[in-house]
Amino acid sequence: MAKTSFAPALAAVLRHEGGYSNHPDDPGGPTMKGIIQRVYDGYRRGKGLAVRPVREIEEDELQDIYRRQYWDAIRADELPEGIDYVVFDGAVNSGPGQSVKWLQRALDLPADGEIGAVTLAAARTAAGTGPARLVEDICDRRLAMLKALRTWPVFGHGWGRRVEDVRKAGKAWATGSGPADRIPVLEGHRTDPHGAAIPSGKAPVASARPAPKPQAGAGAVAGGVAASAVSEAARQVAPHAQASSTLALVFTGLTLLGLALTLGGVAYVWWSARAGARRAATLDLLPAGPAS
Numbered sequence: 001m002a003k004t005s006f007a008p009a010l011a012a013v014l015r016h017e018g019g020y021s022n023h024p025d026d027p028g029g030p031t032m033k034g035i036i037q038r039v040y041d042g043y044r045r046g047k048g049l050a051v052r053p054v055r056e057i058e059e060d061e062l063q064d065i066y067r068r069q070y071w072d073a074i075r076a077d078e079l080p081e082g083i084d085y086v087v088f089d090g091a092v093n094s095g096p097g098q099s100v101k102w103l104q105r106a107l108d109l110p111a112d113g114e115i116g117a118v119t120l121a122a123a124r125t126a127a128g129t130g131p132a133r134l135v136e137d138i139c140d141r142r143l144a145m146l147k148a149l150r151t152w153p154v155f156g157h158g159w160g161r162r163v164e165d166v167r168k169a170g171k172a173w174a175t176g177s178g179p180a181d182r183i184p185v186l187e188g189h190r191t192d193p194h195g196a197a198i199p200s201g202k203a204p205v206a207s208a209r210p211a212p213k214p215q216a217g218a219g220a221v222a223g224g225v226a227a228s229a230v231s232e233a234a235r236q237v238a239p240h241a242q243a244s245s246t247l248a249l250v251f252t253g254l255t256l257l258g259l260a261l262t263l264g265g266v267a268y269v270w271w272s273a274r275a276g277a278r279r280a281a282t283l284d285l286l287p288a289g290p291a292s
Helices: 006-017 037-046 059-074 083-094 096-106 117-129 131-147 152-174 214-241 245-282
Strands: none
Touching (some): 006 083, 083 096, 096 131
16 A cells, blocks of 8 residues: 555644634634535535534544545645645645645746646655755745735634644654654644634635725826826916915925826836735736646
C-alpha cells in the first residue's frame, strides 16, 4: 500500500475544527468537526441514505468525507510531506480549489485551482530545495485572503491562530521534524485571554468583501468636473487680479485648488486601479492560463 500522511494530517486538522458549531456569521452553517451540513447532506444522499443533522455524523463517515472530498481532491498523497498537510488544512477551511490556488501561486504557476502533473512536479521541486519557504509563501497568501473576507472581524482571531499553527507544523513536518499531529498548537488556541471560546468558521472566497460599486469611480470624474469649474472661475477672475490684491489672492487660491483637484482625481484613478489589482490577486480573481 502506498505511503500516506492522511491520518496524522487529519488529526492535526481536527484539533483546529473542534466539535459542533453553528455561528450565525459562519457561511458554512451547522458544522461538526469541520464538516458542514450541506456537505454531509450530499454525502448521505450520494449513498442513498436519509439526511440527518450533521451532529450525528459517524466516525467512518467523517473519515470518508475528509478522505474523498478534501485529501483526494488535492491529490495529497502525491504532494511532498508537510506540503500535503498545509494544502489539506486550507482545503478544509476554504475549499480544495482555493487551497490549490495558494499552492500554485507560491510556485509561480497560473492559479487555475486544478492540481495536475505540472503543479505536482513543481511542488516536489520546490519542496526539495526550500520546503520551509514554500510553506511560508502558501500561508502568507492564505492569511492575506482571509483578511479580505467580510467575516474577518468575527473569525479573524481564530483564523490567524490557525494559520500560524499550520505554518509552524507544516515547516516542521516538511523539514523532517515530525508529523503535524505531534506538534503542539499555539497555547490558548481555542480560547481568548479571558477563557472564552474563539469563534471559527468556514472561509470561502465567496465571503470576500464586495468590490467597490461602479459608481465609486465617479469620484474621479466628479473631481475633474470640480477642477474644471474652479479653473473657469479662476479664468473669470484673472483679468481683474492685477487691479486688486484681494482678487489676486482669490485667483491664486482658485488656481491652486484647481490643480489640487486635478491631481486628486488622477491619484484616485491610480489608487483605485492598484487597489483593484491587489484585491483581484489576493482573491485569485485574475484569469489563469493552463497550469494543473
